[in-house]
Amino acid sequence: MTSHHTPSADGLGFSPEALGDTLGETAGVAEPAAVTVVIPTFNESANVRELLHRLTDSVPARLPCEVVFVDDSSDDTPAVISEAAQDCPFPVTVIHRESPEGGLGGAVVEGMKAAGSDWIVVMDADLQHPPSLVPDLVATGEKESADLVVASRYLPGGSRAGLAGGYRVAVSRGATWLAKGLFPRALRGISDPMSGFFAIRRSAVTAEALKPLGYKILLELAVRCRPGEVAEVPFVFQDRFAGESKSTAREGLRFLRHLVGLRTASPLARMAAFGVIGLTGFVPNLLALHALVTAGVHYLPAEILANQFGVLWNFLLIEVLLFRDRRHHRHWADRVGRFALLANADLVLRIPLIALLVGQFHLAVLPATTLALLTTFVLRFAGTEALVYLPRRDGTARSRTGTARSTS
Structure with missing residues (x-):
């Protein structure tokens, strides 16, 4: 008013x-x-x-x-x-x-x-x-x-x-x-x-x-x-x-x-911050893995479950620190689902990529793993920006309504 x-x-x-x-x-x-x-x-x-x-x-x-x-x-x-x-x-x-x-x-x-x-x-x-x-x-x-x-x-x-x-x-x-x-x-x-x-x-x-x-x-x-x-x-x-x-x-x-x-306003700075946040995700991941294995869970399902703790941690941090101004484009449940899908796809993609680099290009395991990690990191960052936090093209993105004004 x-x-x-x-x-x-x-x-x-x-x-x-x-x-x-x-x-x-x-x-x-x-x-x-x-x-x-x-x-x-x-x-x-x-x-x-x-x-x-x-x-x-x-x-x-x-x-x-x-x-x-x-x-x-x-x-x-x-x-x-x-x-x-x-x-x-x-x-x-x-x-x-x-x-x-x-x-x-x-x-x-x-x-x-x-x-x-x-x-x-x-x-x-x-x-x-x-x-x-x-x-x-x-x-x-x-x-x-x-x-x-x-x-x-x-x-x-x-x-x-x-x-x-x-x-x-x-x-x-x-x-x-x-x-x-x-x-x-x-x-x-x-x-x-x-x-x-x-x-x-x-x-x-x-x-x-x-x-x-x-x-x-x-x-x-x-x-x-x-x-x-x-x-x-x-x-x-x-x-x-x-x-x-x-x-x-x-x-x-x-x-x-x-x-x-x-x-982190520039894409390069945002990517660097995305990487730092990803590194911090190792802490909840490893803590959850230790707790699950100690509780008697087999290490393979424990790895998968523990990875979700790291995914959730990373999601919360990037929501608050990196993409605060873009959260209104999608419902929070939609954002969580897309981010989790990308994070777990990273895990699925990394193993075949390492096998390809070692088997076809004869790289040693360590450099092949490093290259695979860098590649999937860039893809995950690009995917997060494009699939989770960019506005929808069909114009159905939720918008923040402005305050109606009257002049007297």
Whole structure:
């Protein structure tokens, strides 16, 4: 559901002549650049009124502005926003999502799709991101011809003071090091990839390429969209104005899954991860084999049964880590059956292939086995992608339904 509050001004249709003293005269920019402030909210009714008040005080009249809230709340946050928006000099839109797909990152992408400005500023609703910095982010981007401007806690003059406790500071710092270590090229020039406060040109965003999961939307944008020139400004991470942090251990796990998904986005990287996951399957396989043989089961049926434990283990891991975004194309039972069939076909194919390599091509047993393992691995990976996780051609794949919207 979408609701709008539009003031009597002309929305974003400003011209430099009508603005008088333009943003360019104070920031070295030729003319003011319109900005859409995208704010994801989840039960932030105690903060949004003060947030809009500070945005009104911070954004100069010469800077064309609109605010888009994307709300996943279960409280009265949308109603509070609509009421507070009556006093704002700029348009305020509320998009309420009944199904919060993608978490906070998904909400931001939804807001970006609704943005009507050259610049998009993303910030939190809890006032830990100071609204007074919004004009500076846009001005810096225009002045330095940047595609992305990040508000960084790690520049001189910046601070992470608002992080509650040493544990959250350590987690934030560790997540930053991990992300920069995994994506050194994509995050070059970004000292704070965990920041949720940044400005990006709308032209630098390819919304269709984004697959957000949880809080860290800047990391998603930097890796998948690869904006060109990057600039940074320091900022002090503030204390929450009201309410409690939404950061949880569950969000930490989603972040790790997100990192794996980003790191394995290319087919080659995905194949390597598929191989590593396959190796981990030896552990449940051997444990099950030991238990079955100890229980008196003959080793041949025990081998077959134990192999199924490894298959199930591998299936669960690739579901969560490699193909999370493709699971909706088929029912879970269909995916399990196809994956198990491919995994067991690998076992059936490998023995005749080894016999062929040894008998016809006179390879020694060890290199023949190695070549057979590599061949069946590549075939199983290709088969898993093509037969388990690709969309159906007949158009009967299950699709995720979007939230219906009405405009008032």
